[in-house]
Amino acid sequence: MRAVLKRIGLCALLVAIVWPATAGEVLTARVRPSSGLAPSDVVVKVLVEPNALNRSLSFAVDSEAFSTSSVTELDGDRAPRSTEVRFRMLPAGSYTVRVTLLGADGERGHFVCEVKLW
Numbered sequence: 580m581r582a583v584l585k586r587i588g589l590c591a592l593l594v595a596i597v598w599p600a601t602a603g604e605v606l607t608a609r610v611r612p613s614s615g616l617a618p619s620d621v622v623v624k625v626l627v628e629p630n631a632l633n634r635s636l637s638f639a640v641d642s643e644a645f646s647t648s649s650v651t652e653l654d655g656d657r658a659p660r661s662t663e664v665r666f667r668m669l670p671a672g673s674y675t676v677r678v679t680l681l682g683a684d685g686e687r688g689h690f691v692c693e694v695k696l697w
Contacts, residue, residue, distance in 0.1 A: 606626070606688035620669070633682055
């Protein structure tokens, strides 16, 4: 029993370390995998602070040879806090992943990272 509790505590600690704190940030994102073998799914998970001004999330994945995007509408402060988008079977390449939170008054926040698929 003690070993199980230790494992649960260790898992909780790892999640707390890996998932960034969102205090004061309107948008936080995590992209998996950051590198891997192609073709591969790339999953973008976003946490958005609730706000009546939130209107949409724009997701874009771009490389020299391939580009795709998606837009998710948000219902202001009634929208889900977490949104996940999966880009399926991306070919090999070096990708820039961009997430933009758009509000009634324009861009409210953004996130950018790189993904490499071989």
